[in-house]
Amino acid sequence: MDNKKPFAEDTSRAPVSQRTQPVSEADKKALGATVKIVIDDVEITVPLGTTILDAAKEVNIKIPTLCHHDDLCLAGVCRMCVVEVEGERTLQAACSYPIFRPIKVKTYSPAVRRARRNIIQLSLRRHYGECYSCARNNNCELQTLAKEYGVTTYKFGHVSEPLYEKDFSSHSLERDMNKCVLCRRCVRTCIDLQEVGVLEAAYRGSETKIVTYLDKPLTDVICINCGQCINRCPTGALKAKDPSQAVWDVIEDPTKHVIIQTAPSPRAAIGEEFGLPAGTSVTKKLNTALKRVGFDKVFDTNFTADLTIMEEGTELLLRLKKVLVEKDKNVKLPQFTSCSPGWVKYIEHFYPEKLGHVSSCKSPQQMFGAIAKTWYAEKNNIDAKNIVSVSLMPCSAKKFECERPEMDDSGFKDVDYALTTRELAGMIKECGIDLPNLPDSDFDDPLGIGSGAALIFGATGGVMEAALRTAYEIVTGEEVPFKKLNITPVRGMDGIRTAEIPIKKAVKDWKFLEGATLKVMIGHGTANAKKIMDMLCEGKLDGYHFIEIMACPGGCLGGGGQPIPTSPAIREARAKAIYKEDQGLPYRKSHDNPIIKQIYKEFLTDGPCGHKSHKLLHTSYTARGKWIGKKK
Amino acid sequence: MKVKDKKTKELPKRQGLVIFSEIENGAGLKKALKIKKEQVVAEISASNLKGRGGAGFPAGLKWKFAAQEKDEQKYVVCNADEGEPGTFKDKVLLSEYAPLFLEGMVIAAYAVGAKQGFVYLRGEYRSFVPALESELKEMKKNNLLGENIGGKKGFNFDIEIRLGAGAYICGEETALIESLEGNRGEPRNRPPFPVNTGYNGHPTIVNNVETFAAVVHIAAKGADWFKVIGTEKSAGTKLLSVSGDCKKPGVYEAAYGISIKEILKMTDAKDVKAVQVGGASGVCVPKSQFDRTIAYEDLSTGGSIIIFGQKRNLLDAAENFLEFFEEESCGQCTPCREGIPVLIEAVKMLKKGECGKEYLKDILSLCETMQLASKCGLGQSCPNAFISIINNFKKDYALSKNSKQEKTFNG
Incomplete structure (x- = not known):
């Protein structure tokens, strides 16, 4: 067992007092690298500096917590996790007590029991609201503790x-x-x-x-x-903010054609709401469930994720050309992704002067909305005003994104309602649908085909990998030089990752890139985005071409709309499921998606980043700054 | 509003065995600089000096821990955030003995290897700032502060005065450090302790004004001289801030081991019902226990002694103390933040005769939880007065025969 550090600690400005106590080499020399302790008569040897809580987990002793979270720096404020440490005058908070000597711990004693009972009583004292009208009913840590502590x-x-x-x-x-x-x-x-x-x-x-x-x-x-x-x-x-009642209303309205697009990461997570272990992908069962819930068509956001890759990849190549060949000083490199609405709002607030670096592509959700109320409506002779476009997203920021006033390029509100994974799970449960035991069904045509490249958008690094699979091939005419197309250097859960891909030869249009090395960077969680942006401001990102940023730790699979709880282990399991599903899909590259080929042939006839694309699929941003409200 | 300077009156000379005893400016430091740092730490350890803020941690040990840390940057902080209700002895030191405790800080800096010091001054004491600043200037002029102090090459130390903003909790050393760093004043998790990971993560010693004042005398006159004063376990003297129902309130220096009876005699207090030792976070001592003594092994205190005459209802005192804590709790941990309002409510019920025996049992169990499970000393000690009043002054309240109904409250 290593000294586990929460995600926040690696990234953030967490004050010293909230960090795990550092273990210096001198400490190790003086005290040994490990220390033997006794917890409730169980002996265990742990690395120096391990907290009592982590040590107890190792030997399957459960200590109740309320303020502790595996992702976050220490707090030690709720005091639910108090334990007896022999020799200490008072009870100690297991979550924040680092072990530096051989201690004897009792996680359960009359004083501990009384303390926990009293603390839970105190926590409930000003907790107003009945459990049965609460969104967290049956998934509430306070409720669970109240039951456990009498x-x-x-x-x-x-x-x-x-x-x-x-x-x-x-x-x-x-x-x-x-x-x-x-x-x-x-x-x-x-x-x-x-x-x-x-x-x-x-x-x-x-x-x-x-x-x-x-x-x-x-x-x-x-x-x-x-x-x-x-x-x-x-x-x-x-x-x-839960729009599910409004969605029920339109489902019940026979004049409305209600379509739903589902983003990749909810599929690898929604099972958790139904008792399945984290990392169970239920894509095809979910399709069945959505049809039973009453959506007229079930589509795949992966289709527009592929579209995003075509547009954003092309935008990148055009930027490269403008900078490297035409020496256009107004074009910014590196280009940043724009799929994550949390990230977009972050840069609008925190680095508004750097918005020129952000790809002008709308996110897949919004591209889908624009295509659904134009191309899809035309093709199927449906009046776009009767289409209600719903999305299933792992994300709370998508709700804000679809409310952005500029997101109406189809002539209507492009996406009407964004549901989170949790909210949709609630709708499915309300219909009495037993998701884990449903038969499989496919997405509907034509917006139901997506590539594996689009699917991995759900994990941090996924957009980058998808973009590379396509852009590299456009430039070189060859597949990316990675086994089974798996660009492993961009994968993983490290906060910031970089990769370099040399372009040994290039096809005619992109000859100027021959011999160049494509430099990319990936960050997830806005604390890492801040680091990257600060590097950009300091000029340390010169030479980088493309940077993917997702606002949420782990990428979309760790989004704010995903099932609760979340932890590093849960997010890794979801990521694994997503990458596994990618392997089994017939199309692994966005440009191979037949519907993508079709839409550029039939509808977006002037090609990626063409005039029509620009109207429907691209957007602009608002330099918001940090001050909102009336300015003096 | 501009506060006019009052003409300083000639005060009667204060008398005491240690702090108020005669000493020449710079005498302690001069002697300390003649010996090795380790020897200074050893001398303080040998003197058995314990922290005068009330917690009583051995000063020498604290210094030793900090001195052992290998860090270029170390800090010495003087805790002048005197906020305990009924304490005003640091005020005397700050206004009349500034050179003394500042010199103590310099000695500490030499002993632990610190380059920077802070005086964390209670916001309400801001009127002392100009005098303290000019004292610091004076010290620099006399080479008692600044560079190559006392001619010791490479011994550089400076002191900065920082003002608190009126939060009692910032007297808790880790909350004080948070406040120094510019954060919300909230106690930290311990361990790590400030001697290892303090101000900005560097080793930091935080001592009370009085502790630093005592240090100078020890450095000048020796541990053996100091040790014989007081009791075996509590060496030296304590400054007591005596207030309440007595004729001669004020700051007294008394050797450890002084009994409450003696204090009452000294301050001319008659017909006394109880004495609150240690301020709001201390205990309320009934007449039957007036033989008890001020000492770490008996009644430990930061110096606050509040005398209650026969007419006082001590539940009023308990309520007053708890209301103070309700406002001053940092609001961080559950037992303290949520427990105090429950205790206040219980006092109110007791006063009205509405509290039953069973509920009182629940409340005392809550007190135990607050003492054991709160994050810092404030939460751990805030039920002390309540418990001692409930246990020792049963005549001041009557228990209800009806068991308590489950109640709701508003706000």
Whole structure:
């Protein structure tokens, strides 16, 4: 067992006090690299500096936690995990107690039991709202602990009416501070994991609460809508804005043609909502479920992910040409991806002067919306105004994205409703559909074919890999020189990754690239995006051509709309499922997708990045800056 | 508003065995600089000096840990965030004995190898800043601060004064460090301790003003001189801030081992019902225990002594203390943040005679949890006064015969 470091610690500015205690070489020399401890009469040897909580996990002793999260830096504030350490006057928080000597720990004793019971009572005291009207009913850590720690009455009283107004202002998130237990996971997520810093604890003592900047509505602060806080909230204090009632309404409306596109990563995760282990891909069962729920057509976002690759790959090559051949100083390199709406809003707020680097391509969700209400409508003789375009997304930021006023190039709102994986799972359950045991079915035509390259968009590095599979082939006329097309250097869960691909020979149109080396970089989580952007600002990214950034740790598969809980292990399992599915698909490269060929032949006749593409599939950005609201 | 300078009145000379005893400016430092750093640490260790803030951690040990750390940057912090209700002895040191405790900081810096020091001054004491600043200038002029201090080549140390913003919790050393770093003043997880990972991650010693003042006398007069004062386990003297129902409130220097009876006699307090030792976070001692002594092994205190006369209802005192804590809790950990309002409510119920025996049992169990499971000393000690009042002053309240109904509250 290595000393596990949470994701946030590697990336962020987490204060010293919230980091795992560093183990120096001098410590190791003086105390040994490992230390033998006893937990509840079980002996275990752990690396120096391991926390009691991690050590207990190794020997399958469960210690209850509320504020601790595997992704986040330490807190030690809820105190649920207190244990007895022999020789210590007080109980110690297992989550934040680093082991530096041979200790004897009791994770269970009368004093510990009383403490946990009292703490859970105290946590419930101001927790307002009934479980059965809560989005987190049956998946709430507070509820679980209440049951485990013998709550039958509210021993220390219970709040009789809400203390705080709910904040519904955001298109993506809802905050109900009446359910907040002040574990500060959201704060650590926002500040340390994502380095956005919208949430912080304010006031003191019993008046402490989690606030936005100046306690403004969420829509008036620089929230990027990534929803990572939702995924880590132990209660229902944070949730995504749920449009499922509106979706039911249009499904019930016979005049509406309701279509749904499903993004790649929910398929590898939605099973978790139905009790399947993380990393179970249920693509074809999901298709069946969606048809049973009542969607008129079930389409694949992978189709427009392929389209994105055609457009974005072409855009990259055109940028290269403009910079390298035409010496156009106004064209920026490296080009950044634009699929992740959390990332897009992040750069709009934090680095608005660098928006020229962002690809003008819409995200696959929005490209789909634009194509559905134009090409698809025309082809099938459906009045676009009667099409309701719904998306299944792993993401809370997609809700904001489809509400962007500029996203109406089809003449209508391109995407009407973005559902998260969790919300759609709820709709499926409401129909009594037993997803894991459904028969398989395929996507509908024509927007139902996607390549494996599109599928891996769901994992960090996936867009890059897909783009390389296509761009390399356009330039060289040959497949990327990786076994089975698997470009492994861009895969993995390291926060920032780089790769270099030499272009030994090039076809006629791209001769100027012959002998060049394509340099790419991948970052996930906006804390890593910040690092990359700072490098860009310092001129350290000269020579890089293409950079993929996903706002969420792990990429879309770790999105803010995905099943709760999340952890590094869960995200790795989802990634594995996605890469495995890619291997088995008939088309592995976006440009091989027959519908892609068809759409450029029939509809986008002036080709990738052509006039029509630009109208429908490309967008522009808003330099938002950090100050929202009235300017002086 | 501009505060007018008052003409300083000639104060009667303070008297005491250690802190208020005679000493020449710079005498402690001069002697310390003649010996090796390790010897200074050893001398402080040998003196058995313990932290005067109240927790009583051996100063020498703290210094030893910091001195052992191999880090170019180390810090010495003087905790002048005197905020415990009923404590005002640091105020005396800050206003009348500034050269003394500042010299103590320089000695500490020499001993642990620090280059930078901070005086973390309670926001309410901002009026002392100009005098402290000019004292620092004076010290620099006299080569007691700055570069090559006392002619010791390479011994450079500077002191900066930083103001708190009025939070009691910033007197807790790790919250103080957070505040110094510019963060919200909240206690950190311990371990790691500041001596290993303190200000900006560097080894940091935080000592009380009084501790630094004592250090100078020890350095000048020797550990053996110091050790014989006080008791075996509590060497030296303690500055006591005595207030409440007595005729002569004020700051007294008393050798450890002084009994409450003696304190009452010293301050001319008659007809006393109880004495609160250690401020809001301390314990309330009933008359039957007035033979108890001020010492780490008996009644440990940062110096606050509040005397309650016979007419006082101690539940009022408990409520007052708890209301203070409700406001001053940092709000970080559950037992402290949520527990204190429950205790306040319980005091109110007790006062109205609405609290039953069973509920009181629940409340005392909650107190145990707060003492054992809170993250820092504030949470751990805030039920102390309540518990001692409940246990020692049963006449001040009556228990209800009705068992407690489950209740709801609003706000």
